[in-house]
Amino acid sequence: MKIFNDPVHGTMIFPPKLVEVIDTPQFQRLRNIKQLGTTYHVYPGxxxxxxxxxxxxxxxxxKFIRMLQLNQPELDITEDDVLCVEIAGLxxxxxxxxxxHMFDQMFLSAVDGKNEQWQHEQGSCDMFDYILRTHNIKLSKCDERHTKMAKMIKLMIKPPKKNGPQEDRDLVKEKPFLYEIISNERNKVDVDKWDYFARDCHQLGIRNSFDHERFMRLCRVIEVDGVKTICAHQKESKNLYEMFHIRAALHKRAYQHRISSAVNLMICDAFISAEKNGFCVGEYKMSxxxxxxxxxTDFDDNIIDRIMQSKLAGMxxxxxxxxxxxxxxxxxxxGSKIIPLSQKEKCDDRKAIAEKIANIAGLPSDRNVHELVAVNVAKFDYGMKHKNPCDEFYFYAKEKPNVAFKVKSEEVSEMLPKVYGEYEIQVFCKDKVYEKKVKEAFKTWAENVL
Structure with missing residues (x-):
């Protein structure tokens, strides 16, 4: 067992199998990747x-899976199930x-649209396989059980799509509620968010009004349309809306702050230029x-120092x-412009937006437009684009703890939002010499975009 003293959760105790994973270089690598990326340039904490x-x-x-195990023994949650959920969270x-997210959402999309085929969840599954293989970590003494547990963990990290392999979908059907704890594709309510809401608010100095401890204690598994699903007590409906409100607020105030976006664009440009000039990590391009x-394993935030120290020509x-x-x-x-989700097509092509603004500004024809103007599209929502994720969540009443039902938003409050997402087009000038021209051009463009 190993004990960690955490500023958010207090004492955390992990069993030996988790410690084996934690002590690998692949997991220790995460010490060198900032949780909020470039937000550090805005919030020192x-x-x-x-x-x-x-x-x-x-x-x-x-903690969550053991609460369900204790409160609902009929779910037949085994110690192997508990271990899988813990390792998936880890x-x-x-x-x-x-x-x-600068790497997988901005850089890879700028290099041949590679993020359409690869996302960090796939990288997590690949790295997990590599850890098990390289360090000979056995999840069970039985090889067959070890293989099944490894598959379960990867499906908890990256749930299968509706048209995914039948074998994966069949495995999830055995105990579907296990796959809602780490990455909940159905309604986006999971412990991953609970930790980063609490942790990010703590570090940023922003008040977190969502009580995950209370919410967790009032959850139970109920069968809905033949599928065992995690549900919450109906009086937690307001708390659930608060969770998604905090998510939107953190994106607005921190994650997609304009300074953070500017630094993301700059580091992305530096990566793109470095890659074009032959910079590699080992034998591989960064993309x-x-x-x-x-x-x-050696690819983390310290790549900045390696680029700075590179002697390659063209760097x-x-x-x-x-x-x-x-x-x-x-x-x-x-400047920035809010775009409704219903008009998403107006912010699909960031390069075209930059070119239009540059043309209005009358920037020098001998300069590459994209060396002068940059556009970032920030998305703010409750986690499910235009949908209200709370509409996908089920609740129960004290008098009927095994009957699940949905709670309409108007039953919670008439003051809840009617729209659950929007885009913000953020425009930047890369050369301060042309800042005034680009700012005036942006105003002209923004007046006519909708």
Whole structure:
């Protein structure tokens, strides 16, 4: 057993099998990947890493599954099930690249749209397999059981799609509620969010009004349309809305803050330029390094220092951008425009938006537009695009604890939002010489975009 003293959850105790995973270089790598990426440039307290978030998620996952095991023995939750849930919570973020979502959501999409085929959840599953194989970690003495448990863990990290392999879907059907604890695709209510809401709010100095402890204690598994599903007491409906409100607020105030977006764009530009000029991690390009988990183990936020120290020809542009980041000479924010989810097509092509604004500004024809203007599209929602995720959640009443039902939003409050998402187009000028022109051009463009 190993004990960790955590500023959010207090004492966390992990069994030997989790400690085996924690003590591998692949898991320790998460100490060098900031949980909130470039948000550290806005909030000095946002210095926590994926490492402590992963420990916290494993802690909450174990706590939650044991509550269900104790309160509902008829669910036949075994110790192997508990171990799988804990390890899935521990390993769910192993696949994150440098600066978290900057890598998989911004950089990879800018390089041949590679994030359409790869996301960090797949990287987490690949890295988990690599850990088991490389360090000879056995989840069970029985090889057949070990193989099944490893598959269960990967499906908890990355749930199968409706049209996914039948074998995977059949495995999930055995105890479907187990696959709602770490990554809940049905309604986005899971312990991963509970930890990062509490942890991020703690580090950012923002009040967290969602009580995950109370919510967890009032959950139970009920059969809904033949599927055993995690449900909550109906009086927790307000608390559930508060959870998604906190999510939206954190995105607005921190995760997609305009300064954080500017730094993300700068690091992304530095990565793209470095890759074009032959910079590699081991034998792999940065956009291909996830193909080899051994090399990926050494791929973290410290890649910035490696780029800065590189002697390769043509690295000057990348290094100049990173020097600007270090001296806080960020891309200049010139304005933003809110776009309804119903008009998503207006913000699909960021390059086209940049070109239109550059044309209005009359920027020099001998300069590449994308070296002068950058566009970021920030998405704010409750986790399910235009949908209200609470509409997908089931509740129960004290007098009928085994009957699940939905609670309509108007039954909770008439003050709840009527729209559950929006886009914000954020525009930046990369060269301060043209800042005024780009700002005026943005105003003209914004007046006519809708």
């Amino acid at each position: 946002a210095s926590h890493n994926r490492f402590e978030h992963s420990l916290g998620t494993a802690h909450l996952a174990g 390993c769910h973020d192993l696949g994150h690249g440098p600066f978290s 291909e390094v996830m193909e080899d988990m051994k090399t990926y 000057e542009k990348s290094q100049d951008i990173l020097k600007r980041v270090k001296s806080r000479d960020f891309y200049r924010f010139v």
